[in-house]
Amino acid sequence: MQAIKNLIKKSRIKSPWLLHYDCSSCNGCDIEILACLTPLYDVERFGIINAGNPKHADILLVTGGVNNRNKHVLQNIYAQMPDPKVVVCVGACGNTGGIFRDAYNILGGVDKAIPVDVYVPGCPPKPEAIIDGVVKALGILAEKSENLKNCVEQEDDR
Amino acid sequence: MFTVSNIIIAILAVILTPLLGGLIAGLDRKLTARLQGRYGPPILQPFYDVFKLLGKSKMMVNGTQVFCAWIYLISAVSSVLLFALRSDLLMIFFVLTIGSVFLAIGASSTPSPYSQIGAQRELIQMLTYEPLLIVVFVSIYFVTGSFKIDDILSYPRPIFLSLPLIYLVLGFALTIKLRKSPFDISTSHHGHQEIVKGVLTEYSGPHLALIEIAHWYEIMLVLGICGLFWSTSWIGLLLLLIVTYAAEVVVDNLVTRATWRWMLTYVWGVGISLAFFNIAFLYANRFVN
Numbered sequence: 001m002q003a004i005k006n007l008i009k010k011s012r013i014k015s016p017w018l019l020h021y022d023c024s025s026c027n028g029c030d031i032e033i034l035a036c037l038t039p040l041y042d043v044e045r046f047g048i049i050n051a052g053n054p055k056h057a058d059i060l061l062v063t064g065g066v067n068n069r070n071k072h073v074l075q076n077i078y079a080q081m082p083d084p085k086v087v088v089c090v091g092a093c094g095n096t097g098g099i100f101r102d103a104y105n106i107l108g109g110v111d112k113a114i115p116v117d118v119y120v121p122g123c124p125p126k127p128e129a130i131i132d133g134v135v136k137a138l139g140i141l142a143e144k145s146e147n148l149k150n151c152v153e154q155e156d157d158r
Numbered sequence: 159m160f161t162v163s164n165i166i167i168a169i170l171a172v173i174l175t176p177l178l179g180g181l182i183a184g185l186d187r188k189l190t191a192r193l194q195g196r197y198g199p200p201i202l203q204p205f206y207d208v209f210k211l212l213g214k215s216k217m218m219v220n221g222t223q224v225f226c227a228w229i230y231l232i233s234a235v236s237s238v239l240l241f242a243l244r245s246d247l248l249m250i251f252f253v254l255t256i257g258s259v260f261l262a263i264g265a266s267s268t269p270s271p272y273s274q275i276g277a278q279r280e281l282i283q284m285l286t287y288e289p290l291l292i293v294v295f296v297s298i299y300f301v302t303g304s305f306k307i308d309d310i311l312s313y314p315r316p317i318f319l320s321l322p323l324i325y326l327v328l329g330f331a332l333t334i335k336l337r338k339s340p341f342d343i344s345t346s347h348h349g350h351q352e353i354v355k356g357v358l359t360e361y362s363g364p365h366l367a368l369i370e371i372a373h374w375y376e377i378m379l380v381l382g383i384c385g386l387f388w389s390t391s392w393i394g395l396l397l398l399l400i401v402t403y404a405a406e407v408v409v410d411n412l413v414t415r416a417t418w419r420w421m422l423t424y425v426w427g428v429g430i431s432l433a434f435f436n437i438a439f440l441y442a443n444r445f446v447n
């Protein structure tokens with residue numbers, strides 16, 4: 001049993017499936033994210049897949065600031081991802097609202113709508129920085145799955 | 159029937175098949191990456207994926223879905239079992255079909271449009287490959303005089319030599335079953351395309367893992383049926399399977415996804431005429447000799 005648990009723990013960091021959501025970015029960050037999938041960076045060597053489906057995803061990559069419209073979409077997507085999950089927000093706009101922060105419709109960074117675990121700065125960040133952010137998120141994912149298990153065990157005890 | 163050796167074979171088949179299937183899937187991904195000029199994931203990646211999925215929290219739309227995922231797995235396992243016990247090809251075919259039908263039912267039990275479209279396309283895919291599989295089995299019967307795998311294995315010559323065109327027809331069925339281009343119609347290879355993941359869209363976490371494992375069983379079963387075509391020597395069998403799978407991967411990387419209309423007309427048209435020529439040739443041969 002312990003062996004299987006360890007295997008699952010190891011697999012979690014070895015197979016992160018991404019979901020990429022573009023809140024209201026200028027597309028600069030999105031192009032850098034997609035660049036990570038090209039043969040030059042090839043994130044699939046880490047087992048990373050662009051899943052395109054919140055129900056299959058472990059990591060939510062968000063670009064761009066949140067506005068009143070896409071706030072609900074973002075929250076909906078976040079709710080559809082099964083635990084354990086982490087959120088990485090990419091680019092200045094995702095972190096704080098960036099150059100759009102003073103626009104009348106922008107609420108601010110992604111953390112105004114959902115909890116964010118990793119902030120990747122830059123406008124746009126380099127693909128290396130994005131991969132670095134995702135790898136950092138994997139550490140948090142492992143931590144979160146520990147906590148998740150503790151929560152379940154506590155609930156079981158109750 | 160229930161001899162000790164049979165039980166050992168059954169247990170080995172149930173345990174080894176998914177391991178082999180996963181390894182083949184891993185090699186497949188590596189080879190695909192290399193063909194695209196990428197480094198590719200580790201060979202064990204499919205196992206990591208499945209174990210991760212098993213460890214995720216359960217999230218289901220309805221109970222039907224879960225039931226269907228289990229039936230899909232059970233039917234795939236039982237058809238592999240039947241194959242390992244050298245039972246009847248037609249029986250294996252019917253058991254395999256049950257699973258595929260339930261996969262589509264599970265997908266259409268959810269309100270998601272992607273899943274619904276995927277389910278309908280899955281049914282069309284079944285409509286495409288099932289007659290061909292039956293044709294393949296009937297041709298095997300035509301040559302060996304039996305549907306029993308036991309008798310087919312004891313046939314002295316490789317069946318491939320009498321049925322080369324039928325083997326191509328089986329190749330169509332294999333491509334559809336493997337969900338590879340140009341027939342990755344019901345579940346697109348990459349999740350960020352127009353139907354997301356088709357039939358698999360609404361399955362998540364452990365249930366998706368069940369389906370993935372069942373898929374490995376199915377792949378191994380179809381490869382096993384391919385293997386029957388050169389059952390007289392191990393070297394011939396391995397060569398045939400390796401060439402077949404390598405061809406699948408190359409074709410997968412060369413072509414784009416077909417529409418279901420193209421698939422149905424092309425696969426039926428070409429498949430049935432190939433089968434017809436092969437059988438006609440064999441029939442004529444009988445008269446000559």
Ligand code: SF4
Pocket residue numbers: 024025026027028029063064090091092093094098099122123124125
């Ligand atoms: S951070 Fe820069 S590149 Fe990224 S969305 Fe904002 S303005 Fe565009």
